[in-house]
Amino acid sequence: MNIRPFLFRITALFLCAFLGVMLFRGIAAMPPKESVTGPAAHYLERASRETGARNVVGAILFDYRAFDTLGESTVIFTAVCGISMLFSRRKFHRSSSGLSFIAKRGIGIMAPFLIMYATVIILFGHISPGGGFQGGTIFATVTVLLCVVFGSSFESSYFPPKTKESLESGGALLFCGIGLVGLAAGTGFLSNLSAGFPAGREGSLLSAGTIPLLNIAVGMKVGAGLSAIFYSMIKMLDTTNDYREGGPIR
Amino acid sequence: MTLVLAIVVPLVAAFLIPVFHLARKTLPVSLIGIMGLISLSASMAAAYAGWFSPEVSLLGGWAPEIGIVLVADRLSSAFLLITGIGSGAALACALEKFGGGPWRFYAIFFLLLGSMNGILLTGDLFNLFVFYEIFSVAAYLLVAFSMSWQALEAGLKYLVLGTIGALFILLGTAFTFMATGILNMALLSEALVSVPRETLTAISACLVLGLTIKTGAFPVHFWLPDAHSSAQTAVSALLSGVLVKVSIYALMRVCFLFFLETNGTVFLAITVIGSLSALGGHLMALRQDDIKRLLAYSTVAQIGYILIGVGCASAAGAAAAVFHSFNHMLMKMGLFIAAGNVSDEKGTREICKLTGLWKEKPFWVLGFTVLSAAIVGIPPLNGFMSKWFIILSSAGAGTVIPALVIAAGTVISAAYYLRVLSAFVSPGESDQEDPFKSSPRKVRSKIVSLTIVGSFAMFCLALGIMAFSPFSREYFSSIGRTAVDVGAYVGLVTGR
Amino acid sequence: MITLSYVTSVIIFCIGLYTIMARRNLFKTVLGLALMESAILLIIVSSGYIPGGVPPIEPFMGPAVNPLPHAFTLTAIVIGASDIALALAFIIKLQRHYRSVDLDRIRGLRG
Numbered sequence: 001m002n003i004r005p006f007l008f009r010i011t012a013l014f015l016c017a018f019l020g021v022m023l024f025r026g027i028a029a030m031p032p033k034e035s036v037t038g039p040a041a042h043y044l045e046r047a048s049r050e051t052g053a054r055n056v057v058g059a060i061l062f063d064y065r066a067f068d069t070l071g072e073s074t075v076i077f078t079a080v081c082g083i084s085m086l087f088s089r090r091k092f093h094r095s096s097s098g099l100s101f102i103a104k105r106g107i108g109i110m111a112p113f114l115i116m117y118a119t120v121i122i123l124f125g126h127i128s129p130g131g132g133f134q135g136g137t138i139f140a141t142v143t144v145l146l147c148v149v150f151g152s153s154f155e156s157s158y159f160p161p162k163t164k165e166s167l168e169s170g171g172a173l174l175f176c177g178i179g180l181v182g183l184a185a186g187t188g189f190l191s192n193l194s195a196g197f198p199a200g201r202e203g204s205l206l207s208a209g210t211i212p213l214l215n216i217a218v219g220m221k222v223g224a225g226l227s228a229i230f231y232s233m234i235k236m237l238d239t240t241n242d243y244r245e246g247g248p249i250r
Numbered sequence: 251m252t253l254v255l256a257i258v259v260p261l262v263a264a265f266l267i268p269v270f271h272l273a274r275k276t277l278p279v280s281l282i283g284i285m286g287l288i289s290l291s292a293s294m295a296a297a298y299a300g301w302f303s304p305e306v307s308l309l310g311g312w313a314p315e316i317g318i319v320l321v322a323d324r325l326s327s328a329f330l331l332i333t334g335i336g337s338g339a340a341l342a343c344a345l346e347k348f349g350g351g352p353w354r355f356y357a358i359f360f361l362l363l364g365s366m367n368g369i370l371l372t373g374d375l376f377n378l379f380v381f382y383e384i385f386s387v388a389a390y391l392l393v394a395f396s397m398s399w400q401a402l403e404a405g406l407k408y409l410v411l412g413t414i415g416a417l418f419i420l421l422g423t424a425f426t427f428m429a430t431g432i433l434n435m436a437l438l439s440e441a442l443v444s445v446p447r448e449t450l451t452a453i454s455a456c457l458v459l460g461l462t463i464k465t466g467a468f469p470v471h472f473w474l475p476d477a478h479s480s481a482q483t484a485v486s487a488l489l490s491g492v493l494v495k496v497s498i499y500a501l502m503r504v505c506f507l508f509f510l511e512t513n514g515t516v517f518l519a520i521t522v523i524g525s526l527s528a529l530g531g532h533l534m535a536l537r538q539d540d541i542k543r544l545l546a547y548s549t550v551a552q553i554g555y556i557l558i559g560v561g562c563a564s565a566a567g568a569a570a571a572v573f574h575s576f577n578h579m580l581m582k583m584g585l586f587i588a589a590g591n592v593s594d595e596k597g598t599r600e601i602c603k604l605t606g607l608w609k610e611k612p613f614w615v616l617g618f619t620v621l622s623a624a625i626v627g628i629p630p631l632n633g634f635m636s637k638w639f640i641i642l643s644s645a646g647a648g649t650v651i652p653a654l655v656i657a658a659g660t661v662i663s664a665a666y667y668l669r670v671l672s673a674f675v676s677p678g679e680s681d682q683e684d685p686f687k688s689s690p691r692k693v694r695s696k697i698v699s700l701t702i703v704g705s706f707a708m709f710c711l712a713l714g715i716m717a718f719s720p721f722s723r724e725y726f727s728s729i730g731r732t733a734v735d736v737g738a739y740v741g742l743v744t745g746r
Numbered sequence: 747m748i749t750l751s752y753v754t755s756v757i758i759f760c761i762g763l764y765t766i767m768a769r770r771n772l773f774k775t776v777l778g779l780a781l782m783e784s785a786i787l788l789i790i791v792s793s794g795y796i797p798g799g800v801p802p803i804e805p806f807m808g809p810a811v812n813p814l815p816h817a818f819t820l821t822a823i824v825i826g827a828s829d830i831a832l833a834l835a836f837i838i839k840l841q842r843h844y845r846s847v848d849l850d851r852i853r854g855l856r857g
Contacts, residue, residue: 012767020760023421026452027752027789030429036796038431039316040814047813048804056802056810060817067309067318071368071380072821074261078361078384079828081268082391083835085354086402129803133820165268172265176258188311189254222824229831233838376818383825387832394836399843406836410775413829414766417782420822421759424786427815428793 039064051192052199052208053126061131062214066190070175073218076225077172084161087232098151107149114142122219126208132218139223144230152234161231164224171220178210178217253307253320253371256296256330260289260364267357279345282356286341289360290334293367296322297330304732304742306373314373314434314743321373321436321743324732328572329499332579333366336492339583339702343484346698355395362388362488366496373743375423375433378500382419386412386464389493392485393477404476411463411473418460425453436743439507439736454513457504458520465497467557468527471550475534478546479599483590486542490549491583495575498553502560502568506733510563521561521644525655527554532662540599541589544666545582548625551659552578558656559640562647569730570639577624577632577713584621584706587699588614592674601673608675615674617703622667624710627660632713751792759785770849772837776830783826790815790822 036044047059061069098104122135146155182191192209193199200207263285270277299305300322307320322330341359348355361384368381390412394405427433429449430441442450466474478489501520509516531551538544556578559571592607592614593599608615624631637660641653716722732738740746762781765774794812802813841847 009768012764016760016764016767019763020756022448022455023425023452023759024753024756025448026425027428027449027756028749029446029448032748033793033796035809036812039433040431040794040812042316043813044802044806044810054804056804056813057816057820060813061820063310064312064317065376065817068377068380068817068821070261071365071377071384072824074361074365074384075380075387075825075828077265078358078387078391079832081354081357081361082387082394082832085358085391086394086397086835086839088354129801131820133824162272166272169265169268173262173269176262176265179258182310183254188307189258189309191309191311194311233831233835376821380821380825383829387828390832399840402836402839402843406772406833406840409829409833409836410766410779413779413833414763414782416829417779417786420783421786421789424790424793424818427790427818 048202051211052202053211054203055126055128055131057129058126058131058211058215059208062126062211062218063190063192063209066179066214069214069218070179070190073172073175073221073225076222077168080168080225080228083229083232087235098154099149103149107145111142111146114138114145118142118219118223122215123205123212125215126211127203127205132215133222135215136219136222136224137226139219140226140230143223143227147230147234152231156231159227161228164228164231167220167224168228171217171224174217174220175214178213182210252292252295252299253305253322254309256293256367256371257320257364259292260360260367263289264357264360264364267353267360271353276349277353277356279349282341283345285360286338289363290338293330293334293363296367296371297327297334300324300327300330304738306743306745314745315432315437318377319373319434319436319743320371321739322371323739323742324729325499325503325568325572326370328576328729329370329495330367332495332576333363333370333492336495336579336583337363337366337488339587339706340484340488340492342702343487343587343699344482346696347482347484352395355392358388358391358395362392362493366492369496369500373435375426375435375438375504377433378435378504379416379419379423382464382500383416385493385496386416389477389489393481393489395485396480396482398480400476400480404473404480408473408477411470415460415463415470418456418463420460422453422456422460425449425456429453434743435503435507436740439511439740442508442512445512450513454509454516457508458501458516461497461501461504462523465501465553465557466494466550467523467553468530468550469523471527471531474550475543475546478549478586479540479542483587483594486546486590487583487586490546490586491579494549494553495579498556498560498571498575501557502571502733505560506563506568507736507739510734510736514563517561517563519561520557521649521652524554524557524559524561525652527551527557528652528655528659529554532659532666536662536666538666539601541593541601541604541670542586542599544601544670545585545589548663548666549578549582551663552582552625555637555640555656555659558644558652561652562643563734564643564647565727565730565734566639566643566646567730568733569727570636570643572729572733573717573726574636574640577636577710580706580709580713581621581625581633584617584703584710585625588618588621588703591696591699592618601670604670604673605676609677613700614703615671617700617707618674619671620707621703621710622671624707624714626664626667630711630714632710632717635714635717748792748795751795752789755785755788755792758782758788772840772847772849775849776833776837779833780826780830783822783830787819787822787826791819 047056051059051063053059118135118138121130125131179190183189187194197209304323309318365381365384390405390409429445463470528551531547535544535547556571559567624633627634627637644652762778765778794815796811799811800808802810
């Protein structure tokens with residue numbers, strides 16, 4: 001009776017093993033790399049001159065391939081839009097009352113420092129490791145911590161969903177707006193120094209043209225987006241628990 | 251210059267919609283209509299520019315090998331035209347049905363529009379993946395938009411399979427990057443020649459598998475019938491008519507650029523997948539009782555036809571595939587809109603209960619008849635012409651089996667479309683007895699949808715007749731020649 | 747050394763794919779997707795490795811590693827996170843209706 005699922009698993013196992021062998025042979029056939037070649041060598045050699053940023057990864061993300069970054073933050077925008085669409089039915093919910101007094105005090109002391117840390121990571125994205133995604137994620141962590149420790153209604157009273165929505169859209173529009181400046185200057189969408197943005201002194205906070213601005217835009221978008229995702233989900237889980245205990249609360 | 255606007259304008263529209271929503275609860279229909287018109291005119295401008303003089307736009311002013319380029323040639327322009335017409339029609343239907351209420355729907359719609367233009371225009375492999383991901387996420391959400399349980403299940407199924415497909419595309423991209431160090435598609439088409447054989451096999455397997463899953467061809471088609479049948483009418487039309495074509499464009503572009511000279515087996519695989527899809531889709535469609543599922547399985551079969559055209563690896567085959575994509579967009583969107591409206595008003599989607607429609611809504615039935623005649627392939631209509639071109643090119647490529655499959659598929663599809671039509675024209679039994687049953691919902695006039703169905707039917711007739719003239723044939727074969735002319739594409743991007 | 751990293755990631759990729767194909771629990775499906783994604787990210791990051799490389803932040807103290815895979819990984823992580831968040835959202839929605847995350851109990855997802 002149980003022979004069919006068993007056969008199916010065996011087939012799946014063989015398919016996966018075959019695929020793995022094929023993939024590994026593909027990797028093994030490649031010649032080993034001794035040095036960086038192709039466009040990456042160009043980036044390593046010229047990034048600080050052409051973009052003014054010390055962080056080469058940041059220069060790639062926000063200058064050479066900034067269009068990818070626009071697309072990728074649009075993916076988050078789409079996902080947030082969809083998750084809040086999926087969970088939009090239920091308006092009212094009872095949030096948990098949070099954790100103990102010690103945890104609340106501790107987070108209360110830590111939260112400003114965490115926010116400062118996130119800001120530093122966003123603002124120094126072009127001269128040190130970091131950038132908009134990383135800082136935005138830390139910012140989202142702050143809101144997640146507030147959600148867990150103080151309960152989601154406390155968090156939503158500090159960062160209302162509408163604020164998050166407008167921050168997210170604002171970040172996206174800022175990104176597109178900066179890109180359109182380059183287009184208006186006639187040097188192509190999302191162009192940086194060639195569109196006349198000041199390069200500044202290399203290694204200082206105000207340098208690298210549009211890269212800090214784009215970092216801020218992406219930070220707004222990622223931070224607001226991830227915390228909106230978490231908020232939508234925890235709202236749902238709160239109502240689920242209420243449902244289990246004694247009927248839905250409307 | 252115009253190319254990037256085709257992507258950015260819809261995205262900006264999508265970002266603006268939540269801002270407008272904060273100011274006003276329901277958006278005015280005219281606002282969304284104007285946004286749609288501006289976005290569509292931006293993509294039409296890109297199509298126009300690309301058709302008459304192939305255009306390259308360098309983003310950020312960087313050279314093609316270090317930055318991202320957007321490229322519009324005749325193949326991109328043809329597909330931009332398909333997506334433009336299709337999404338315009340779907341937007342009009344959605345506006346008529348929903349009004350300005352569901353603002354998130356429109357935000358996702360504009361994101362979808364922008365990402366489709368991104369896929370059609372980009373000349374960079376990783377950028378293609380990124381836009382593919384926006385496109386897919388938006389598509390999952392549009393499927394689930396009606397929030398019924400079937401729609402959510404279909405959305406989840408689509409999401410899991412679509413993500414597997416995306417991960418395979420990402421893996422293929424990663425392998426390509428590891429082997430060559432570049433991501434520009436034009437430069438890759440030159441660089442892949444010197445890649446070791448095993449690596450090339452892995453790259454082609456990953457890319458073709460991923461894109462096939464996304465296309466919805468037969469062995470991995472599970473998500474397609476569920477997704478296309480459980481969505482709202484306008485969304486089903488969009489999914490079947492437009493989204494599938496975008497995936498086919500990506501498959502054509504990647505295969506022609508990368509594997510035309512390096513790995514001929516890919517095209518054999520595509521032909522086999524196409525033949526299987528054509529047969530399997532038609533046979534499954536024959537067994538359906540649900541009219542939207544029937545149309546969805548018919549889409550699987552038509553994807554098979556298009557893939558057979560692509561698998562010929564010749565200019566004629568590519569031209570026939572593009573022509574059939576265009577025709578299928580017109581026919582299947584019209585059929586979905588007609589079937590969706592008819593079944594919404596009847597309150598059922600079972601074919602045997604959709605009776606007596608000829609008396610109640612003769613125009614809808616007339617439109618459905620013309621469109622299904624076109625999709626079956628009655629001679630003066632466009633479906634016949636594109637199938638004929640596909641058969642000719644596949645015979646020219648030296649394989650007869652796909653041609654036989656297409657001929658057999660035509661017979662099967664005639665059988666099931668005739669079944670639907672005979673249900674439509676048969677007299678309804680319970681019209682007088684139960685007045686509530688015949689109109690379960692408040693019926694609003696659907697004049698825009700009817701106009702779209704009617705004009706698509708007329709368009710089908712016109713295209714069928716136009717295809718006889720050598721002048722328009724020349725237009726279509728020029729698309730095919732552009733598609734397979736790798737050297738010209740490389741020269742266009744690199745400026746050599 | 748770097749070969750070990752590739753072998754590991756290929757094995758993780760296959761485990762992820764097998765999990766999706768063979769397991770009937772929706773959460774395990776999502777875990778499989780996450781595994782596949784991480785494996786690909788590991789492949790991409792490993793491909794940028796240069797023997798004795800330093801982080802690509804100026805000024806370099808030696809040969810810098812390839813910065814391009816890092817940028818791709820960042821992009822792909824965010825994309826994968828959105829995908830998985832969306833999948834979990836769908837599953838939570840379905841679980842509330844069917845009270846189960848088993849594929850066999852959920853009608854439309856068989857096969």
